[in-house]
Amino acid sequence: MMSGKRKVLKPDQSVEEGTSSRQANLSLLSSPCHGNTVLLGLNELRKEGTLCDYSLVAENTTLKVHKAVLAACSDYFRVMMTGDMREAREDSVHLHWVSAAGLQAVVDFAYTGKLELGIENVEEVLAAASHLQMTDVVRLCCEYLEMAITEENCVDILNLAELYSLLQMKEQAMLFILEHFESISTADQFNSLNHTQMAALLDRNHLKVTSEYHLFLIVLSWIRHRPQQREPQVAQLMSRVRLPLLTGEELVEKVSQEEIMKCNTECNRLLTEAKDYHIVVGKQPLLQSPRTQIRSDQKSIMMIHGENVDSYNLVTKKHTFLKDATIPLYNPCVCVIDNFMYTCGGKYDNNSHNEIATARCFRYDPRFDTWYELASMTEARKDFVMVAYKGALYAIAGQDENILICSMECFQVAKNEWEMKVALPNASVGSAGAVCNDLIYLSGGQLFDGYTGKLMCYNPSEDKWTQKAPMIAPRGNHIMEHVNGRLFVIGGNVEDSYGFAVPTISIEIYSPAVDQWSRSQCQLNVRESGSCVLGSDIYIVGGLNGDHYFSEMIYAYNTNEDVKAVVEEKHSPRIGRACCILTLPQYGF
The missing domain is CATH 1.25.40.420 (Serine Threonine Protein Phosphatase 5, Tetratricopeptide repeat)
Structure with missing residues (x-):
């Protein structure tokens, strides 16, 4: 007990039940610089040779160290110095597979947390760090090499990564070689690639x-x-x-x-x-x-209207005009099978007074930028729905002149012929369709007596239509896409109280598992637009905007986040449903 001294500060008397007075009145404080201070002190002791209790020998160079520091930084030394190994009982060890310069660098790092690296010494340091299991040093060596990679040293770095099983660094070296493949192929070091490495490079889609x-x-x-x-x-x-x-x-x-x-x-x-x-x-x-398969990982939005075929690369953000269609294609339906684009139907020309539809079908091959005419549909149709399912095309409903169509036909790619399937219960035009869970869905459209909210479901294995829960609001000239097990219906027209077509901005979401519709918080004012899906995004191209003008926008609606974004706002205006995603050659035509 302290005698003759009186405490100036008195402890707080308000202590919760079950808590000691000492616990209640203590705070935990820390010094952010304490760790650095200890390291600096230990490094000074090392330099002076004070309290050092071990020696490391490499290439006749001896470094005096502290066992505790090395064991704390390296699993290799921890096992050596805390186990029953001979080295633990001795006061030094000779490291035969480590250079003196590499050992000096990793020991300096153990005491300072700093590493001096250059092309001249990084291989020695990496070899020492890998052998001595100093993971932080290995990581820093990899970071340095990834920054320092060039066309002159990329193959050497790839070999180094394979030698020490550094998977991330190996991938970075591979990506660099793939990106600069042609220029690297003229250098001497290219010929030092081994057979396995060359095969792995040739397997990649993004080899340029x-x-x-x-x-x-x-x-x-x-x-x-x-x-x-x-x-x-x-x-x-x-x-x-x-x-x-x-x-x-x-x-x-x-x-x-x-x-x-x-x-x-x-x-x-x-x-x-x-x-x-x-x-x-x-x-x-x-x-x-x-x-x-085309050697590329980049996806492009294909936009077809009239004679022009325009592509928009989603990575480079650049437009490319491809080979003109065999005949002008106005408002055709478009689908993709195995990276071939199929275009069917639509109108013969862009005359708004010409209501005659076409039955002609074509296939575009992005591998060679060529068109090939296929067997025509059994019935000419426009403003219809076409979906791809298991290597076949299904053309549904639509109209020719002013006659609404309820028929459905299926194109078998292997036979190059169309065959009729069971018809819809009601003829419709301006509907939207999508495939989900091996079923084909058809929503909305215009019947003889106005817009409908019906959702029809076709089972290809049974050749049978069934009716599902209707949409919240009837609509037509809208789009519908399948993303991650749900159907998304966007935009289109509805009828006002006078029976006139007016735009709707709502987005409805259908869950097939529970046969229910819900409304999205996001809204989009689009009609008669093209749409396509990549990942969780629905891309929407052209059509009519809220002011009844042809839209110049390309939108992306993210179905996970329920948000829309403008991808591009000054592309050429387009109307119709001619839109899809293709992989195009990286080298162009």
Whole structure:
């Protein structure tokens, strides 16, 4: 007990029950610089050789250290110094697989948290850190190498990443090589890629090349650099070059003349496959394989109206005009199967007084920027619905001249022919459709007596229509898309009290599991627009806006966040439902 001294501060008497007076009146404070102060003190002791209790030896260089510091920073040293190993009983260890410079760098980091790195020393430091299991140093080495990667050192960095099983750094090196593949292919270090690395690069969709034929030449050059070691793998590599995407001229006059392709049985088979793909144009959708897929990961919105075919790249934000359609296509329906775009029906011309529809159908192939005419529909139709399901197209309802249609027909790609299916109970025009959970849904539209809110459901396996819960409000000339198990109905027209068509801005959401509709908080004023889906976003193109003018907007409605955004606001105005998502070649046409 303190004698002769009186406490100046008195403790708080208001203490909760069950809590001691001492606990109630204590606060936990900390010093943010304490850790650095301790490290600085330990580093000074190391420099002075004070209280050091261990020595590390590499390449005849000895570093005096503190066991506790190393054990705290490295799993390797923790096991060595706290277990029953011989090194734990001795006062030094010789590290045979670590350089003196690398060891110095990691020990300095253990005491300071700082690392000096350059191209000259990073490999030594990474080797030491990996061997001594100092994960923070390994991470910093990787960060440095990812920043320092160039066309001159990218293959070396890839090899380094594989040597030390650094998966993230390996992926970054791979991405860099893929991005700069053509320019790197002319450098000497490109030829140091091994067979496995080359195969992995050829497998990637975002390998950037000006053409698949140029890629063939690059692979051929790489094989010829070390023919004895690499020619045994020629077929395995050439199977990753997408030979069907070469032109017929390139295949016949160039690739077929290469001796290495003539002498290999498997390469001959690949050549035959590629040539056959060009011969049977009508059957190309049935011959799809990894070798017929466009080498790109970028998606584009396709917009078709009249003769012009416009694409908008969602990554580069650039427009590209593709080959004109065989005939002008006004308000056709558009679907995608295996990255082929199918356009059917619509009007013969853009004359608003011409109500005659067309039955003609075409297929656009983005691999070669070409059009191919297919069998015409059984019935000419416009303002109808067309959906793709399991490799087939379903054309539903619509009108020809002023006659509303209730029929449905199905196009079998394999047969190139249409066959009639069970008709709708009621004819309609301006409806919207989508596929969800192996069922085809048709919503709204205009009947003989006005707009309807009906939701019809077609089961392809039973060839049968059933009626589901109607929409909250009848509408037509709207869009409907399926995203993550729900149907989203956006915009369109409704009838006012006088029976006139007026725009609606509401978005309704249908949940098939409970057969119920709900309203979204978000609103969009669009009619007669094109729409397509990518991920959780619905892209909406053109149509009519609230002022009855052709819209110049491309919108994106995010179904997860229930928000809309303008993707582009100055594209050429378009009306109709001719809109879809395709993968286009990265090198253009």
